[in-house]
Amino acid sequence: xxxxxxxxxxxxxxxxxxxxxxxxxxxxxxxxxxxxxxxxxxxxxxxxxxxxxxxxxxxxxxxxxxxxxxxxxxxxxxxxxxxxxxxxxxxxxxxxxxxxxxxxxxxxxxxxxxxxxxxxxxxxxxxxxxxxxxxxxxxxxxxxxxxxxxxxxxxxxxxxxxxxxxxxxxxxxxxxxxxxxxxxxxxxxxxxxxxxxxxxxxxxxxxxxxxxxxxxxxxxxxxxxxxxxxxxxxxxxxxxxxxxxxxxxxxxxxxxxxxxxxxxxxxxxxxxxxxxxxxxxxxxxxxxxxxxxxxxxxxxxxxxxxxxxxxxxxxxxxxxxxxxxxxxxxxxxxxxxxxxxxxxxxxxxxxxxxxxxxxxxxxxxxxxxxxxxxxxxxxxxxxxxxxxxxxxxxxxxxxxxxxxxxxxxxxxxxxxxxxxxxxxxxxxxxxxxxxxxxxxxxxxxxxxxxxxxxxxxxxxxxxxxxxxxxxxxxxxxxxxxxxxxxxxxxxxxxxxxxxxxxxxxxxxxxxxxxxxxxxxxxxxxxxxxxxxxxxxxxxxxxxxxxxxxxxxxxxxxxxxxxxxxxxxxxxxxxxxxxxxxxxxxxxxxxxxxxxxxxxxxxxxxxxxxxxxxxxxxxxxxxxxxxxxxxxxxxxx
Amino acid sequence: xxxxxxxxxxxxxxxxxxxxxxxxxxxxxxxxxxxxxxxxxxxxxxxxxxxxxxxxxxxxxxxxxxxxxxxxxxxxxxxxxxxxxxxxxxxxxxxxxxxxxxxxxxxxxxxxxxxxxxxxxxxxxxxxxxxxxxxxxxxxxxxxxxxxxxxxxxxxxxxxxxxxxxxxxxxxxxxxxxxxxxxxxxxxxxxxxxx
Amino acid sequence: xxxxxxxxxxxxxxxxxxxxxxxxxxxxxxxxxxxxxxxxxxxxxxxxxxxxxxxxxxxxxxxxxxxxxxxxxxxxxxxxxxxxxxxxxxxxxxxxxxxxxxxxxxxxxxxxxxxxxxxxxx
Numbered sequence: 001x002x003x004x005x006x007x008x009x010x011x012x013x014x015x016x017x018x019x020x021x022x023x024x025x026x027x028x029x030x031x032x033x034x035x036x037x038x039x040x041x042x043x044x045x046x047x048x049x050x051x052x053x054x055x056x057x058x059x060x061x062x063x064x065x066x067x068x069x070x071x072x073x074x075x076x077x078x079x080x081x082x083x084x085x086x087x088x089x090x091x092x093x094x095x096x097x098x099x100x101x102x103x104x105x106x107x108x109x110x111x112x113x114x115x116x117x118x119x120x121x122x123x124x125x126x127x128x129x130x131x132x133x134x135x136x137x138x139x140x141x142x143x144x145x146x147x148x149x150x151x152x153x154x155x156x157x158x159x160x161x162x163x164x165x166x167x168x169x170x171x172x173x174x175x176x177x178x179x180x181x182x183x184x185x186x187x188x189x190x191x192x193x194x195x196x197x198x199x200x201x202x203x204x205x206x207x208x209x210x211x212x213x214x215x216x217x218x219x220x221x222x223x224x225x226x227x228x229x230x231x232x233x234x235x236x237x238x239x240x241x242x243x244x245x246x247x248x249x250x251x252x253x254x255x256x257x258x259x260x261x262x263x264x265x266x267x268x269x270x271x272x273x274x275x276x277x278x279x280x281x282x283x284x285x286x287x288x289x290x291x292x293x294x295x296x297x298x299x300x301x302x303x304x305x306x307x308x309x310x311x312x313x314x315x316x317x318x319x320x321x322x323x324x325x326x327x328x329x330x331x332x333x334x335x336x337x338x339x340x341x342x343x344x345x346x347x348x349x350x351x352x353x354x355x356x357x358x359x360x361x362x363x364x365x366x367x368x369x370x371x372x373x374x375x376x377x378x379x380x381x382x383x384x385x386x387x388x389x390x391x392x393x394x395x396x397x398x399x400x401x402x403x404x405x406x407x408x409x410x411x412x413x414x415x416x417x418x419x420x421x422x423x424x425x426x427x428x429x430x431x432x433x434x435x436x437x438x439x440x441x442x443x444x445x446x447x448x449x450x451x452x453x454x455x456x457x458x459x460x461x462x463x464x465x466x467x468x469x470x471x472x473x474x475x476x477x478x479x480x481x482x483x484x485x486x487x488x489x490x491x492x493x494x495x496x497x498x499x500x501x502x503x504x505x506x507x508x509x510x511x512x513x514x515x516x517x518x519x520x521x522x523x524x525x526x527x528x529x530x531x532x533x534x535x536x537x538x539x540x541x542x543x544x545x546x547x548x549x550x551x552x553x554x555x556x557x558x559x560x561x562x563x564x565x566x567x568x569x570x571x572x573x574x575x576x577x578x579x580x581x582x583x584x585x586x587x588x589x590x591x592x593x594x595x596x597x598x599x600x601x602x603x604x605x606x607x608x609x610x611x612x613x614x615x616x617x618x619x620x621x622x623x624x625x626x627x628x629x630x631x632x633x634x635x636x
Numbered sequence: 637x638x639x640x641x642x643x644x645x646x647x648x649x650x651x652x653x654x655x656x657x658x659x660x661x662x663x664x665x666x667x668x669x670x671x672x673x674x675x676x677x678x679x680x681x682x683x684x685x686x687x688x689x690x691x692x693x694x695x696x697x698x699x700x701x702x703x704x705x706x707x708x709x710x711x712x713x714x715x716x717x718x719x720x721x722x723x724x725x726x727x728x729x730x731x732x733x734x735x736x737x738x739x740x741x742x743x744x745x746x747x748x749x750x751x752x753x754x755x756x757x758x759x760x761x762x763x764x765x766x767x768x769x770x771x772x773x774x775x776x777x778x779x780x781x782x783x784x785x786x787x788x789x790x791x792x793x794x795x796x797x798x799x800x801x802x803x804x805x806x807x808x809x810x811x812x813x814x815x816x817x818x819x820x821x822x823x824x825x826x827x828x829x830x831x
Numbered sequence: 832x833x834x835x836x837x838x839x840x841x842x843x844x845x846x847x848x849x850x851x852x853x854x855x856x857x858x859x860x861x862x863x864x865x866x867x868x869x870x871x872x873x874x875x876x877x878x879x880x881x882x883x884x885x886x887x888x889x890x891x892x893x894x895x896x897x898x899x900x901x902x903x904x905x906x907x908x909x910x911x912x913x914x915x916x917x918x919x920x921x922x923x924x925x926x927x928x929x930x931x932x933x934x935x936x937x938x939x940x941x942x943x944x945x946x947x948x949x950x951x952x953x
Contacts, residue, residue: 118652118655118656119652119656183663186659187656187659187660187663190655190659191652191655191656191659194655195649195652195655196652202913202914202915202917202918203914203918203921203922204910204911204912204914204917204918204920204921204922205911205917221659221662221663221666222662222663222666224663225663225664225666225667225669225670226666226667226669226670228667228670229667229670229671229674230670232769233674233765233769236765236769237765240758240759241758241759242758242759242764242765242769243759243760243761243762243765244674244678244762244765244766246762249760249761249762250678250681250682250687250761250762250763251678251761251762251765252677252678252681252762255674255677255678258677259670259674262670294910294911295910295921295924295925296924296925296928298921298925299924299925299926299928299929300928302925303928303929303932306847307850307932307936310850310851310854310936313858317953320952320953321952321953322861322865322949322950322951322952322953323943323947323948323951323952323953324861324865324876324880324943324944324947324948324949324950324951325858325861325862325865326953327939327940327943327944327947328854328857328858328861328940328943328944329858330939330943331936331939331940331943332854332936334939335932335935335936335939338932339932342928385953389953538913539911540911571649571651571652572649573647573649574649574655575914575918576914576915576918577914578645578647578649578914579645579646579647580646580647580648580649581646581649581651583651583652622783626787629787632797632799632800633799676859676862677862679868680862680863680866680867680868680869680872681866681867681868682867682868683867683868683871685868
């Protein structure tokens with residue numbers, strides 16, 4: 001039962017006080033100054049959807065160009081920008097911000113029984129920096145100088161000699177800028193998950209969604225600095241004349257690749273692990289049973305990211321490194337598949353042992369498991385160095401990673417959109433069009449990506465803007481392009497359904513699925529303060545603990561953990577979740593958007609090589625930080 | 637006390653601000669890890685290190701300077717302890733003492749850095765590139781720490797609050813990390829004097 | 832309880848640390864022995880790989896045994912029970928699985944780096 005209907009007049013009065021205290025300012029100003037994790041999650045959601053559209057247009061242009069040999073829809077130069085932007089956009093500006101920024105922000109405090117993140121203003125800052133970095137990158141497209149050396153941007157192609165224009169400077173700076181937002185988000189999630197859980201939620205009682213996001217956050221925290229170091233070196237080589245990557249002066253071209261992949265491989269686990277978290281939330285709800293092998297799945301989430309830090313040079317098997325060097329990476333790669341396999345078995349057994357209701361969210365998860373296993377099987381094949389050396393940089397690789405990324409990241413995102421749609425909007429989406437959208441997308445993606453395995457084995461390289469007609473590749477490309485358009489139709493049906501459902505669907509109530517976790521305890525949508533009382537937790541499936549929810553209703557009447565003296569939140573001990581103290585939280589603030597603006601100016605000045613002015617903008621940013629910290633929470 | 641009845645005992649734990657600082661330090665330490673990894677990656681590819689024409693680094697003076705900086709961890713920790721005990725005057729005194737050591741270290745290093753640039757420029761070769769980036773990044777983090785301390789002193793003018801106690805704890809930890817990091821960076825750069 | 836805590840944290844963290852050390856130092860040794868500076872550094876690749884991987888594998892085995900010990904000592908408890916014992920058992924189960932993987936990887940490193948000719952291009 002939702003806390004939205006309090007039982008006694010005294011309790012009602014206190015909840016009314018909470019409502020007033022946590023209210024947002026009306027209008028645009030309220031959105032610019034918001035620190036509410038749910039509003040920030042929604043801002044991320046809509047922004048990433050626009051960027052998903054951009055990445056999708058880039059994909060459709062490429063597929064249309066490739067529908068026939070020697071096509072001239074786009075020039076080679078344009079094609080280079082298309083595949084570079086497509087990779088950058090989908091990875092940095094769609095999947096990461098959609099999973100962490102949208103799903104993570106909205107759901108983590110709700111799942112752990114908190115009222116907001118640990119650092120609400122920093123949360124807003126993450127969003128504004130993300131938005132600024134997206135605008136920064138796409139300005140390059142508007143100016144006709146988008147990055148064009150692939151999303152991995154290898155030197156020496158990316159150095160000043162071979163790509164003299166500003167394209168690569170846009171790349172280096174946009175990636176560094178964007179990584180600030182993700183680093184802040186990662187730190188946010190780690191501290192929130194460790195400190196802001198409801199008392200009683202020890203680590204063995206934490207939802208698997210939180211384990212997944214904790215893993216992804218640690219991944220981001222440790223993977224992004226090497227990428228930043230790489231891009232700092234690149235920017236310096238291009239603009240200041242250093243020689244990090246220049247062999248003629250003691251530098252090394254492979255240095256770029258090492259640092260890039262030390263980031264790049266953990267990044268791909270960061271892409272899919274939050275999606276695993278979404279899957280492990282949906283499966284218990286639609287099988288109405290606890291997930292099989294809970295501790296194994298929890299450690300598997302963390303292990304796949306951790307071991308993922310040790311496999312990076314499997315992206316470099318064809319670079320001429322020695323066998324004894326590469327063996328470390330082949331060894332680790334062979335073991336990194338095991339945690340994922342544990343999870344697949346646990347998910348499948350949960351289907352078998354529970355009573356599965358194949359509503360749209362669960363359909364997407366079933367599709368995800370199929371696509372992930374397919375992509376994983378080709379992934380294992382790459383452990384064999386000789387095989388990898390044959391297929392690297394062909395369409396076989398493109399097939400592999402799209403099965404993984406589209407299958408294991410995007411399918412759960414779509415499933416999650418349907419699953420939590422009732423919670424966020426208060427409406428129950430229309431089921432029939434939902435199922436149709438799934439089947440269209442499933443058919444479309446398999447038609448699009450499966451033939452790529454074959455055409456890759458036939459020798460078609462990646463990143464080519466066209467191909468000759470006498471190599472037997474044409475039919476495969478035609479099928480792939482048709483698959484692309486079919487996928488597009490499915491995606492349009494999906495979003496059309498969500499919009500139509502928002503406008504016309506019946507009310508959902510707080511708990512349409514009888515879901516296992518705490519977000520289903522609140523009203524739909526949740527109130528600003530999330531929980532009237534901080535919930536009692538004694539298992540990893542708190543919404544199914546009827547006695548604890550009864551206890552919460554009694555707490556509401558007696559005022560225990562109601563925390564209505566200010567914007568209050570509890571802090572707990574990190575491992576066992578014992579209550580530690582009550583803290584006052586910041587509310588709305590103009591500082592995050594102002595700081596993001598100052599930082600944008602730093603990056604623009606760096607791009608224009610006005611280094612002194614960039615330094616001044618840096619000082620302005622420090623002054624903004626000073627303003628941010630001028631008022632303490634108890635003074636606000 | 638806020639609007640809850642103590643239904644369970646409160647247990648002590650580090651505040652969120654402390655954890656936030658640990659996160660920041662982890663991220664920055666990883667960045668330095670990437671720089672140090674780069675240093676050795678480039679070094680293993682060089683027949684001579686430093687390359688011909690660049691003098692080997694001096695050893696004694698840099699080590700003394702690092703020692704001075706490391707010493708500042710003592711007053712910083714004492715400041716953190718004093719803040720938690722509620723002793724305002726002692727807290728202020730210890731932060732000032734730390735600042736003297738840190739600012740003195742930093743002033744000398746800035747002077748030294750600009751002197752060295754006249755001997756060999758950053759754009760000379762890979763050695764100079766990684767040398768100045770690694771060292772410069774470390775100096776930037778020391779500078780940031782000095783700014784933190786100045787901010788803290790300004791806040792402490794008006795007394796101690798829970799917020800300021802947590803801030804002192806977090807900043808003390810920042811300094812321990814930066815001091816350790818500086819030691820590692822200096823030892824890395826000085827390793828060019830061996831062999 | 833204190834002993835259980837120490838055993839649990841050892842099991843959870845030490846194996847992971849050992850794998851990290853084995854990976855960085857093991858791969859780093861191949862870089863140090865196969866490039867221009869190798870004559871200056873004068874390291875024997877096979878010897879170093881043997882030592883690094885041998886020591887880290889042994890310590891990881893210790894961590895695995897620590898985790899196993901906790902599982903045996905908490906056999907009357909479930910991982911769903913109250914903290915701290917429930918949590919300790921939960922982490923110990925997790926640690927055992929993790930350490931098996933870490934030990935396997937270090938063994939593969941040893942076999943691969945000692946069983947192959949040093950510095951031969953793949």
